[in-house]
Each structure stands twice: as structure tokens, then as C-alpha cells.
Amino acid sequence: MKIFFYFFNAKLFNFILLSIWFFTTRNILKHGIFFNLILTVFQFVTILIDTNKIDENELLTALPIMIPILLTFLLLHKIIKYKSKNEILNEEIEQEIQEVLTAINTLEEHENNLVAELISLRENQSNLSKAAY
Incomplete structure (x- = not known):
């Protein structure tokens, strides 16, 4: 039992690290990692079948288990890739919106200051000479 858990945990550790x-x-290294994932899944199946000898028929018995797992990994990869691109685009859009809102707020402040100066000038018109006004 100890030997089984040793090999099982070793393969599980490899499987988790290769998956991450x-x-x-x-980059292009992804295809090589995918091949290593296939081999790790095949080794899992070999451990779980508990055969004493290794022959070429093991791959055929492991394929029905390996194919759905590997297709699931490809689907998960596509979903994660899509979601990460989506999050990056959302962050960029939020940043641009904040920049536009900041620019609009500064324009409104300048406009309010100008209106306040014109109102004070109109109120102080009687205090000023025509040339100063």
C-alpha cells in the first residue's frame, strides 16, 4: 500500500505541476507539455490498473480514460484564455472611462470658475471704471 501511494502521489504531483x-x-512549448500530460495520465492508468507487466495493449486500454481528460483540459484552457483576455479588456475600458470622467470634471471646474469670475465682474461693474471693466 505504501508503494502504491508513493507512486500515485508522485504521478499526482507531476500531473498538477504539468497542468499549471x-x-x-x-508559447510553442505548450504542445510539449501537453504530450507530457498525456504520458502522466497514461502512467496514472497504469498504476490504477495494477498490472505486473507492461505491454503495448495498455495504451489501448488507457485511451478511453485519457481522451476525455485531455479534451477537458483543452476546453478549460480555451475558457481560461478567453476569460483572461476579457478581464484585461475590461480593465482597459475602465481605465479609459476614468480618464474621460476626470477630463470632464476638470473642464466643468474650469467652466464653473470662469462663470464665477464673470458673475463677480458683473456685480463689481459699478465699482470699476469703464477702462478697467
């Missing part, structure tokens, strides 16, 4: 690496890599 697969989802975070954006």
Missing part, C-alpha cells in the same frame, strides 16, 4: 504549466504557458 500547461495553462500558464503561451
Whole structure:
């Protein structure tokens, strides 16, 4: 039982690290990581089947288990990639909206200051000479 858990945990650790690496890599190395994920899943199946010898038929018995798992990983990758791009675009849009609102607020402040100066000038018209007005 100890040997089983040792090999199972070793393969599980590799599987988790390769999965994280697969989802975070954006270059051509991703295909090599995907191949290593396939091998790790195949090794999982080999451990779980508990056969004493390794033969070429193991791959055929492992394919029905491997294919749905790998397709799920590809689908998850597409979803995560879409959501991360969506979040980046939302952040950029929010930043632009904040910049526009800041610019509008500064224009309104300048306009309010100008109106206040014109009102005070009109009120003080009687105190000023024609040349100063």
C-alpha cells in the first residue's frame, strides 16, 4: 500500500505541476507539455490498473480514460484564455472611462470658475471704471 501511494502521489504531483504549466504557458512549448500530460495520465492508468507487466495493449486500454481528460483540459484552457483576455479588456475600458470622467470634471471646474469670475465682474461693474471693466 505504501508503494502504491508513493507512486500515485508522485504521478499526482507531476500531473498538477504539468497542468499549471500547461495553462500558464503561451508559447510553442505548450504542445510539449501537453504530450507530457498525456504520458502522466497514461502512467496514472497504469498504476490504477495494477498490472505486473507492461505491454503495448495498455495504451489501448488507457485511451478511453485519457481522451476525455485531455479534451477537458483543452476546453478549460480555451475558457481560461478567453476569460483572461476579457478581464484585461475590461480593465482597459475602465481605465479609459476614468480618464474621460476626470477630463470632464476638470473642464466643468474650469467652466464653473470662469462663470464665477464673470458673475463677480458683473456685480463689481459699478465699482470699476469703464477702462478697467
